Amino acid sequence: MNKKEIIKLLFKRGKESGIKDMEVYIQGNKTIDLAVFEGEIDKYSIAKEQGLSFRGIYNGKMGYSYTEKIDETSVDMLINEAIDNAKVIDSDDEEHIFEGSKDYKKIDSYNEELEKTSMEKKIEVTKVLEKEALRLDERVEKVDHCIYGEESFESVLINSKGLDLKNKSNIAYAYISVMVKDKDDIKTASSYKITKDFTDFNAKELAKEAVDEALYMLGAKSILSDDYPIILKNNVAASILEAFMPIFSAENVQKGLSLLKGKINDKVANDLITLVDDPFMKEGVASKSFDGEGVATKYKKVIDKGKLKTFLHNLKTAKKDGVETTGNANKSSYKAPITIAATNMYIKNGDLSFKDMVKTIDKGLLITNVEGLHAGLNPVSGDFSLSSKGFEIDSGEIKRPVNQVTIAGNFFEMLMDIIQVSDDLKFTLPSSGGYIGSPSLKIKSLSVSGN
Amino acid sequence: MLDKIVIEDIINEALSTGGDFAEVFIEDKINTGLSMLGGKIESGMSGRDYGVGIRIFKGTNSVYAYTNDSTKETLISVARQASLALKGKSKDIKLDLMKKEIENKHKIITFPRNIRKNRKVQLMKKAYEVAKKEEEISQVKVIYMDSEQKVAIANSEGLYVEDKRVRTRTAINAVASKDGEMQSGFYGIGGHSGFEFYDSINIEDYAKESSRIAKTMINAKPCPSGKMPVIIDNEFGGVIFHEACGHGLEATSVAKGTSIFAGKLGEKIASDVVTAVDDGTIPNAWGSQNIDDEGMETRKNLLIENGILKGYLVDKLNGRRLNTKSTGSSRRQSYKYAPTSRMTNTYIANGKSKKEEIIANTEYGLYAKYMGGGSVNPSTGDFNFAVMEGYIVRNGKIEEPVRGATLIGNGGNILKKIDMVGNNLAHGQGMCGSISGAVPTNVGQPTIRVEAMTVGGRKGEK
Structure with missing residues (x-):
């Protein structure tokens, strides 16, 4: 049986078992992973894999299941497990299988x-x-x-409402x-x-x-504990922003897990800050024409000159808030249920060069590296305390290296305290939370703990 | 799981270009995951992972390939593609795989797949209700998972061995809110065990604890910054040894000489009061398994004895590089990862001090009751940890709670600065992420004191 026939069978059996609307998402990956150590090939890994994700609405609830064995022996398991999973759901959220958007932008994401x-x-x-x-x-x-490393993805989304979408992309x-x-x-x-x-x-x-x-x-030392003006180098600013991505998800807002709740159209950041989510960005690792639910993606400003304009939505959260989905439904793998994630999201460049930004600091710190982002940072409270490395800035010049310090603050306060934005936008390594970028940022002050 | 003849054909194909060792890892795993927010099941996911990993060595060169298309033709073709990375002539080998029986040290009474989903949901609801009861608790998230992983491992040395790992885990995350601020408290428990695991513990105790942590922290002041003595409590506090030292003892970084502990066997690397162990055999413990993911039986490995470095955690490939035998420490998340040396259940052994004595002997410092996560750079040994629940110790007494503390330091230094070790060893459960994926590990220790550590908080001075 080929895939088309298996999907047909799935939809037929699903319907007979009482599932109203159904969707299949098939993801195939090919990966290459090479490492060299002392002139020798230290790692050489090649892979070809695929998985099928099934979901369907049973008595108004969404049930999920998946398999890596894509053949007719998995059909009954997929349906039974999805029904079983739907039965225990007691969330009242309304669920949808999407019939399709009017237009899908063509995106060239495969080379x-x-x-x-x-x-x-x-x-x-x-x-x-x-x-x-x-x-x-x-x-x-x-x-x-x-x-x-190299990855190439192929995904197919087909549902019982007639939607049939394909996406192919690769990256090295x-x-x-x-x-x-x-x-x-x-x-x-x-x-x-x-x-x-x-x-x-x-x-x-x-x-x-x-x-x-x-x-x-080399020669880095700690510095005296105190509050200092801080420049977060572009890559550091981007990593911190990435770690705080969950606060922009409407799902977290609705569940009371984001302090941005109720702040649409409020000032949440300094006027200099404009935060953009652009699924059509050229060279964007997360560029795509449709999201995890098959909705056409769109360009949006999440923060516009310091004002919060929208959260990131999928169909479910949008319906709940009485707004339109922003096309940010995310299916991070065939094993994962639908969540919300940014696409290519970044703080827009300012007009100050990095050099000129350094010149404005009399005594302060340039942070070039932070560690422990998954531990020393709480997206719910906004508090962070991160092991950091960088340089002392003295009279507008980058001086001696600094390590064994932590920088600490609160992200929500820090957004207000960004007093300069540089013009050197850089993106961090992509993750399931999106492809996130920022220029270097000057912060009025953060607590530094050292000696 | 795969016919022996097919496995032998794969191994022969893998060795066709001069490889001197080939291994086949077959995995069939059933997963269940349930997520509850605000007392309601939000999502349930279940499914089946099935795939095959093929590894070839030639000397210390290693090639890995995997696929989940498990037809014979694909497997043979994947083995051939992988072998093309090596250049040489095939040696004539006669392979006759012999099944090796192993003793099952981790008895499973009730397989989770035989438990109705409703009972799993009831367990989660019980946790939710207890955690939510506390005032100031605004949100509670409960995660439940179980898995049944069947593996078969065969290699060109004639080994064929099977194992079944059944694991279950429940984690509770409570959020307290007050005056526009939020703080969270987390507790996760689990075992290499069936559903009977939940008869051996009371889920309500852990739910209560997670909301107590959140509540304490919402009412806590920011932690002061600076260098000070730090008392780290038992159980999950062992994450400090896991991150700061354990990763540096894995042959992965030792063999390349990129670990600060490389070449230091027999040398004093810690203070006299420190003895540390990695034990993959503890019955039904979260990080245990009968065999490692290369088919070697797991062992109890002594790492540090009274401050002297006694051993590393070694896998087959790095064993070749270090010219030493494997210690049954090779692990991987799934067939999608080549295995390498990893920790299982790692802990600092009991010392002689009592917890009360350690606190009473501390004039001023930080008491870290519960640790959050952390990470380490194995080349420099620099680490960082978040303190989930901390208190200031003054004049030998635990006083006000403090929030937002991070501990930073260097693994090489901190081991020498542990000056007191308690006698209340306990283990906590976590997931450890590294190059061969995320694997379940226990961390553990008695209450310990580090004489001086950099504490990163938000308040400038004491």
Whole structure:
């Protein structure tokens, strides 16, 4: 039986079992994962996988099930489990299977050339990346991670209301993490590149970025605990923003898990802040024409000049709030139920260069790295306290490196305290929460804990 | 799960380009997950994972491939594609897989798939109702999961072994609100056990505890910053050893020389009061399993004894690099990951001090009753942890609660700064994420004191 026939059978049996509307989502991935260590291939992993997700409305409740074995032996299991799961649901939320949007924007998110590039070339680029890093400076002790990866996705969404959508995309990335050593002083730093165009990988540039950052950190010491004006470097600002993504989800707002509740059209950030969710962004890793429920995606400003304009919605949350869905329903994998996530979301560039931003600080800190984002940060309360690295800024100049400090504050307060926005927008590594970016931000002050 | 002849064919195909070792990992897993918010089941998901991972070694080169299209033709073709990464000639091997019987140390009484979903929901409702009872608690989330994972592992050395791992876990997250602020309290418990696990514990105790934490924290002041003695309580407090030291003892980073503990066997790396163990054999414990994911029986591994480094956690590939035997420590989240050395149930062993003594002997410092999560950079040993529930200790007494504290430091240093170890060892359950995916692990310890640590809070001075 081919997939079309299995889906047909699923819908037929589902209907006979009392399921009203049904949907099938099939996801197929092909991945390559390469790592090089000391000139040798340290990891070489190839994979081909697929999974089928089924959901259906049974007595008004949505039941989910999935399988990795896509054949007729799974049909009864999928239907029985979905009904079983629907039966225990007692949430009163109204559920929908979507009949389709009027228009779907065409998005070019698959680059054929990437898959056609030979494995030898991909291995070569990874080896060169390590070699470049090792010869840049004699203090480069080791390259602890040197990775090339590639993923291509194909998804199909078909439902009993006649919707039949297809999406195909691919992406490649390179990542390097280096370890430098000067006497007993060991420091690490990393850099990465994400692209659909293989010719974009510049091993020299990427190696230099990581090595330079690690070397700059040598001799780093803590500083006195105090409140300091802070510049969050673009990548750091983006990672913190990513960790706080849940506060913009209408689902969390409706469940009382976001302090942004009731603040639509209120000022929630400094006037300088405009936060955009753009599913059509060129080079956007999360670009797509339809969301996890088959709704056409759209461009939107979540925060416009400091004012909160909308939450991110799916069909269920939109209906509850009496608004239109924003097309942010997310199906992170065939194993996951529908949630909400941003697509390509970023704080818009300001007009100040990073250099000029540094010049405005007499005594303060530039933060270039934070760790522990999944532990030292609470998206519900907004509180964060993060292990950080960076540099002291003295009289408008970047001075000695700083480590073994934490920066602490509250995200909601910090949004108000952003007093300058630079013009150097950068995106962080993509996650299931979306592809998130920010320029460097100057914060009036944060608590720094050191000596 | 797969015919032996088919497995032998896969292994032969995998070795056709000169590989010296090949392994096949077959996984068939049933998962159930339920999520309850505000006392109502929000979503339920269940399904079946099924796939095969193929690994080939040539010396210390390793190739991994996986697929969940488990027809013989696909499997053979995937094995061939993987083998193309190695260059060489096939050695003539005669493979005769022999099934190895292993003793089942983790008895399962009631398989979760035989329990009606309603009973699982009732358990969650009970937790919700108790947690919600407290004043100031505005929201409660309860997550339930169980899984039954069947694995078969075969390799070119003739090994064929099967294991079944049944696990269940329930986690409660309570949120307290007051004056436009929110704080949360979390408790998660679980075991390598059937549904009988819930007869051995009282879910209400944990629900009560999670709302008590949230309530305490909403009424707490920001934590002061600076260097101070830190008392870390038992059970989940062991996450500090897990992150700050445990990861550095995994052969994954030791073999590459990127761990601060590399090359230090027999050396003193911790203060005399520290003895630490990783034990994958504890009956029905969350991080236990009969065999590791390379088919080796799990063991009780001594890591540190009275401050001296005694051993690492070693998998087959890194064992080749380190020229040492595997310690039954190779784990992976699923067939989608090549296995590597990981922790199972890791803990600091009991010392001689009483918890009361440790507190009474501390003039000023932070008492971390419950820890949140954390992470570590294995190359430098720098770590960070969140404190979920903390208090200031003054003149030997636990005083006001404080919120928002983070502990930072260096694994190499902190081990030497543990100056008191209690006698109340207990274990907590968590998920540990690393290069071979997320695996269930126990962390554990008695109450310990670190003489000085950097505490990151929001208040400048004491």
